[in-house]
Amino acid sequence: MTEHAGADLPSDHDSLMAREIYPGVTLGEVDYSPEEVEWALYQKPLGDAASVIETEFDDDYALAYFGPSRTFTIGFTGDAPVGAITALDETGLPYSTIEDLGFTAAEYQAAASAVGSTVTDALVEADLMPAVLFMVGPDPTEYPGMIVVTVTGPDAASRQAGMAAVGTPSVSAPFAVTVVEGGENITAF
Known part of the structure:
Protein backbone atom coordinates (compact mmCIF):
# COMPACT_ATOMS: atom_id res chain seq x y z
CA MET A 1 0.00 0.00 0.00
CA GLU A 99 -1.55 -2.04 -6.72
CA ASP A 100 -1.21 -5.43 -8.37
CA LEU A 101 -4.46 -6.87 -7.00
CA GLY A 102 -4.95 -8.96 -10.14
CA PHE A 103 -8.69 -8.30 -10.54
CA THR A 104 -11.00 -5.56 -11.77
CA ALA A 105 -14.08 -4.21 -10.02
CA ALA A 106 -16.24 -6.06 -12.55
CA GLU A 107 -14.50 -9.36 -11.72
CA TYR A 108 -14.90 -8.65 -7.98
CA GLN A 109 -18.63 -8.04 -8.43
CA ALA A 110 -18.99 -11.15 -10.63
CA ALA A 111 -17.33 -13.26 -7.92
CA ALA A 112 -19.72 -11.82 -5.31
CA SER A 113 -22.69 -12.58 -7.60
CA ALA A 114 -21.52 -16.18 -8.06
CA VAL A 115 -21.26 -16.54 -4.27
CA GLY A 116 -24.79 -15.15 -4.00
CA SER A 117 -26.08 -17.81 -6.38
CA THR A 118 -24.36 -20.55 -4.39
CA VAL A 119 -25.84 -19.24 -1.12
CA THR A 120 -29.33 -19.02 -2.65
CA ASP A 121 -29.07 -22.63 -3.87
CA ALA A 122 -27.93 -23.83 -0.43
CA LEU A 123 -30.74 -22.05 1.42
CA VAL A 124 -33.39 -23.26 -1.06
CA GLU A 125 -32.08 -26.85 -0.88
CA ALA A 126 -32.24 -26.68 2.94
CA ASP A 127 -35.82 -25.32 2.65
CA LEU A 128 -34.89 -22.28 4.74
CA MET A 129 -35.94 -19.51 2.38
CA PRO A 130 -37.83 -17.19 2.69
CA ALA A 131 -37.47 -17.23 6.49
CA VAL A 132 -33.68 -17.11 6.24
CA LEU A 133 -32.28 -14.53 3.85
CA PHE A 134 -28.84 -13.08 3.21
CA MET A 135 -26.87 -10.15 1.88
CA VAL A 136 -23.68 -10.64 -0.10
CA GLY A 137 -21.13 -8.21 -1.45
CA PRO A 138 -17.52 -7.22 -1.82
CA ASP A 139 -15.95 -5.89 1.39
CA PRO A 140 -12.33 -4.87 0.79
CA THR A 141 -12.02 -3.12 4.17
CA GLU A 142 -10.75 -6.29 5.84
CA TYR A 143 -8.94 -7.83 2.89
CA PRO A 144 -8.84 -6.80 -0.79
CA GLY A 145 -10.91 -9.47 -2.52
CA MET A 146 -13.01 -10.35 0.54
CA ILE A 147 -16.67 -11.20 -0.07
CA VAL A 148 -18.96 -11.13 2.96
CA VAL A 149 -22.19 -13.13 3.24
CA THR A 150 -24.47 -11.97 6.07
CA VAL A 151 -27.19 -14.48 6.97
CA THR A 152 -30.36 -12.97 8.42
CA GLY A 153 -33.47 -14.55 9.88
CA PRO A 154 -36.28 -14.21 12.40
CA ASP A 155 -34.23 -15.63 15.31
CA ALA A 156 -30.78 -16.91 16.22
CA ALA A 157 -31.70 -20.57 15.65
CA SER A 158 -32.88 -19.83 12.09
CA ARG A 159 -29.76 -17.82 11.34
CA GLN A 160 -27.52 -20.59 12.70
CA ALA A 161 -29.36 -23.16 10.56
CA GLY A 162 -28.82 -20.89 7.56
CA MET A 163 -25.14 -20.52 8.30
CA ALA A 164 -24.80 -24.31 8.62
CA ALA A 165 -26.56 -24.83 5.28
CA VAL A 166 -24.39 -22.24 3.56
CA GLY A 167 -21.05 -23.27 5.05
CA THR A 168 -18.23 -21.35 3.40
CA PRO A 169 -18.91 -21.04 -0.32
CA SER A 170 -15.90 -21.66 -2.49
CA VAL A 171 -14.51 -18.92 -4.67
CA SER A 172 -11.41 -18.72 -6.83
CA ALA A 173 -8.34 -16.80 -5.70
CA PRO A 174 -7.63 -13.93 -5.27
CA PHE A 175 -11.08 -13.75 -3.69
CA ALA A 176 -12.08 -15.07 -0.26
CA VAL A 177 -15.45 -15.54 1.45
CA THR A 178 -16.55 -15.12 5.03
CA VAL A 179 -20.04 -15.88 6.34
CA VAL A 180 -21.36 -13.94 9.33
CA GLU A 181 -24.57 -13.96 11.31
CA GLY A 182 -26.70 -10.86 10.87
CA GLY A 183 -29.84 -9.84 12.64
CA GLU A 184 -33.52 -10.14 11.87
CA ASN A 185 -34.73 -9.81 8.31
CA ILE A 186 -35.56 -6.27 7.29
CA THR A 187 -39.10 -5.99 6.04
CA ALA A 188 -40.21 -3.05 3.91
CA PHE A 189 -43.76 -1.81 4.37
Whole structure:
Protein backbone atom coordinates (compact mmCIF):
# COMPACT_ATOMS: atom_id res chain seq x y z
CA MET A 1 0.00 0.00 0.00
CA THR A 2 1.30 3.42 -0.92
CA GLU A 3 0.29 6.46 1.12
CA HIS A 4 -0.16 9.74 -0.70
CA ALA A 5 -0.24 12.98 1.26
CA GLY A 6 -2.52 15.67 -0.04
CA ALA A 7 -2.83 19.23 1.06
CA ASP A 8 -4.57 19.74 4.37
CA LEU A 9 -7.92 21.43 4.26
CA PRO A 10 -7.74 25.13 5.17
CA SER A 11 -8.14 25.60 8.90
CA ASP A 12 -9.83 28.99 8.81
CA HIS A 13 -13.62 29.08 8.67
CA ASP A 14 -13.86 31.66 5.85
CA SER A 15 -11.74 29.58 3.46
CA LEU A 16 -13.82 26.50 4.18
CA MET A 17 -17.10 28.33 3.65
CA ALA A 18 -15.85 29.79 0.33
CA ARG A 19 -14.90 26.36 -1.00
CA GLU A 20 -17.02 25.43 -4.01
CA ILE A 21 -18.69 22.08 -3.43
CA TYR A 22 -21.01 22.08 -6.43
CA PRO A 23 -20.54 24.07 -9.63
CA GLY A 24 -21.29 27.67 -8.61
CA VAL A 25 -22.28 26.76 -5.03
CA THR A 26 -20.02 27.33 -2.04
CA LEU A 27 -20.22 25.54 1.28
CA GLY A 28 -21.29 28.80 2.94
CA GLU A 29 -24.40 28.91 0.75
CA VAL A 30 -25.84 25.64 2.02
CA ASP A 31 -27.19 24.83 5.47
CA TYR A 32 -25.17 21.71 6.22
CA SER A 33 -24.83 19.79 9.47
CA PRO A 34 -21.28 19.02 10.70
CA GLU A 35 -21.56 15.54 9.14
CA GLU A 36 -22.61 17.01 5.82
CA VAL A 37 -19.73 19.50 5.94
CA GLU A 38 -17.32 16.59 6.49
CA TRP A 39 -18.84 14.80 3.50
CA ALA A 40 -18.62 17.90 1.29
CA LEU A 41 -15.01 18.68 2.17
CA TYR A 42 -13.55 15.19 2.32
CA GLN A 43 -15.69 12.35 1.01
CA LYS A 44 -17.27 14.09 -1.99
CA PRO A 45 -13.99 15.15 -3.68
CA LEU A 46 -12.41 11.70 -3.25
CA GLY A 47 -15.63 9.95 -4.22
CA ASP A 48 -15.91 12.10 -7.35
CA ALA A 49 -12.30 11.26 -8.27
CA ALA A 50 -12.95 7.54 -7.69
CA SER A 51 -16.04 7.71 -9.90
CA VAL A 52 -14.02 9.25 -12.73
CA ILE A 53 -11.29 6.63 -12.27
CA GLU A 54 -13.80 3.77 -12.24
CA THR A 55 -15.25 5.05 -15.53
CA GLU A 56 -12.09 6.11 -17.36
CA PHE A 57 -9.81 3.32 -16.11
CA ASP A 58 -12.27 0.44 -15.80
CA ASP A 59 -9.65 -2.11 -16.91
CA ASP A 60 -7.35 -0.91 -14.10
CA TYR A 61 -9.77 -0.06 -11.27
CA ALA A 62 -10.41 -2.76 -8.66
CA LEU A 63 -11.88 -1.17 -5.52
CA ALA A 64 -12.20 1.94 -3.37
CA TYR A 65 -13.38 2.56 0.17
CA PHE A 66 -13.37 5.09 2.98
CA GLY A 67 -11.95 3.91 6.28
CA PRO A 68 -11.83 5.40 9.76
CA SER A 69 -10.16 8.70 10.60
CA ARG A 70 -10.31 10.24 7.13
CA THR A 71 -8.67 7.40 5.27
CA PHE A 72 -9.42 6.60 1.64
CA THR A 73 -8.00 3.60 -0.21
CA ILE A 74 -8.21 2.84 -3.91
CA GLY A 75 -6.94 -0.37 -5.52
CA PHE A 76 -5.82 -1.26 -9.02
CA THR A 77 -5.49 -4.46 -11.02
CA GLY A 78 -1.84 -3.71 -11.78
CA ASP A 79 0.03 -0.42 -11.65
CA ALA A 80 -2.03 2.68 -10.86
CA PRO A 81 -2.50 4.67 -14.07
CA VAL A 82 -0.87 8.10 -14.09
CA GLY A 83 -4.22 9.71 -14.96
CA ALA A 84 -5.82 8.08 -11.93
CA ILE A 85 -3.11 9.36 -9.61
CA THR A 86 -3.47 12.82 -11.15
CA ALA A 87 -7.24 12.81 -10.49
CA LEU A 88 -6.65 11.84 -6.85
CA ASP A 89 -3.82 14.34 -6.38
CA GLU A 90 -6.06 17.11 -7.70
CA THR A 91 -8.35 16.65 -4.69
CA GLY A 92 -5.52 17.84 -2.43
CA LEU A 93 -6.55 15.16 0.07
CA PRO A 94 -4.60 12.18 1.45
CA TYR A 95 -5.26 8.72 0.06
CA SER A 96 -3.65 5.29 -0.21
CA THR A 97 -3.26 3.05 -3.23
CA ILE A 98 -3.00 -0.72 -3.48
CA GLU A 99 -1.55 -2.04 -6.72
CA ASP A 100 -1.21 -5.43 -8.37
CA LEU A 101 -4.46 -6.87 -7.00
CA GLY A 102 -4.95 -8.96 -10.14
CA PHE A 103 -8.69 -8.30 -10.54
CA THR A 104 -11.00 -5.56 -11.77
CA ALA A 105 -14.08 -4.21 -10.02
CA ALA A 106 -16.24 -6.06 -12.55
CA GLU A 107 -14.50 -9.36 -11.72
CA TYR A 108 -14.90 -8.65 -7.98
CA GLN A 109 -18.63 -8.04 -8.43
CA ALA A 110 -18.99 -11.15 -10.63
CA ALA A 111 -17.33 -13.26 -7.92
CA ALA A 112 -19.72 -11.82 -5.31
CA SER A 113 -22.69 -12.58 -7.60
CA ALA A 114 -21.52 -16.18 -8.06
CA VAL A 115 -21.26 -16.54 -4.27
CA GLY A 116 -24.79 -15.15 -4.00
CA SER A 117 -26.08 -17.81 -6.38
CA THR A 118 -24.36 -20.55 -4.39
CA VAL A 119 -25.84 -19.24 -1.12
CA THR A 120 -29.33 -19.02 -2.65
CA ASP A 121 -29.07 -22.63 -3.87
CA ALA A 122 -27.93 -23.83 -0.43
CA LEU A 123 -30.74 -22.05 1.42
CA VAL A 124 -33.39 -23.26 -1.06
CA GLU A 125 -32.08 -26.85 -0.88
CA ALA A 126 -32.24 -26.68 2.94
CA ASP A 127 -35.82 -25.32 2.65
CA LEU A 128 -34.89 -22.28 4.74
CA MET A 129 -35.94 -19.51 2.38
CA PRO A 130 -37.83 -17.19 2.69
CA ALA A 131 -37.47 -17.23 6.49
CA VAL A 132 -33.68 -17.11 6.24
CA LEU A 133 -32.28 -14.53 3.85
CA PHE A 134 -28.84 -13.08 3.21
CA MET A 135 -26.87 -10.15 1.88
CA VAL A 136 -23.68 -10.64 -0.10
CA GLY A 137 -21.13 -8.21 -1.45
CA PRO A 138 -17.52 -7.22 -1.82
CA ASP A 139 -15.95 -5.89 1.39
CA PRO A 140 -12.33 -4.87 0.79
CA THR A 141 -12.02 -3.12 4.17
CA GLU A 142 -10.75 -6.29 5.84
CA TYR A 143 -8.94 -7.83 2.89
CA PRO A 144 -8.84 -6.80 -0.79
CA GLY A 145 -10.91 -9.47 -2.52
CA MET A 146 -13.01 -10.35 0.54
CA ILE A 147 -16.67 -11.20 -0.07
CA VAL A 148 -18.96 -11.13 2.96
CA VAL A 149 -22.19 -13.13 3.24
CA THR A 150 -24.47 -11.97 6.07
CA VAL A 151 -27.19 -14.48 6.97
CA THR A 152 -30.36 -12.97 8.42
CA GLY A 153 -33.47 -14.55 9.88
CA PRO A 154 -36.28 -14.21 12.40
CA ASP A 155 -34.23 -15.63 15.31
CA ALA A 156 -30.78 -16.91 16.22
CA ALA A 157 -31.70 -20.57 15.65
CA SER A 158 -32.88 -19.83 12.09
CA ARG A 159 -29.76 -17.82 11.34
CA GLN A 160 -27.52 -20.59 12.70
CA ALA A 161 -29.36 -23.16 10.56
CA GLY A 162 -28.82 -20.89 7.56
CA MET A 163 -25.14 -20.52 8.30
CA ALA A 164 -24.80 -24.31 8.62
CA ALA A 165 -26.56 -24.83 5.28
CA VAL A 166 -24.39 -22.24 3.56
CA GLY A 167 -21.05 -23.27 5.05
CA THR A 168 -18.23 -21.35 3.40
CA PRO A 169 -18.91 -21.04 -0.32
CA SER A 170 -15.90 -21.66 -2.49
CA VAL A 171 -14.51 -18.92 -4.67
CA SER A 172 -11.41 -18.72 -6.83
CA ALA A 173 -8.34 -16.80 -5.70
CA PRO A 174 -7.63 -13.93 -5.27
CA PHE A 175 -11.08 -13.75 -3.69
CA ALA A 176 -12.08 -15.07 -0.26
CA VAL A 177 -15.45 -15.54 1.45
CA THR A 178 -16.55 -15.12 5.03
CA VAL A 179 -20.04 -15.88 6.34
CA VAL A 180 -21.36 -13.94 9.33
CA GLU A 181 -24.57 -13.96 11.31
CA GLY A 182 -26.70 -10.86 10.87
CA GLY A 183 -29.84 -9.84 12.64
CA GLU A 184 -33.52 -10.14 11.87
CA ASN A 185 -34.73 -9.81 8.31
CA ILE A 186 -35.56 -6.27 7.29
CA THR A 187 -39.10 -5.99 6.04
CA ALA A 188 -40.21 -3.05 3.91
CA PHE A 189 -43.76 -1.81 4.37
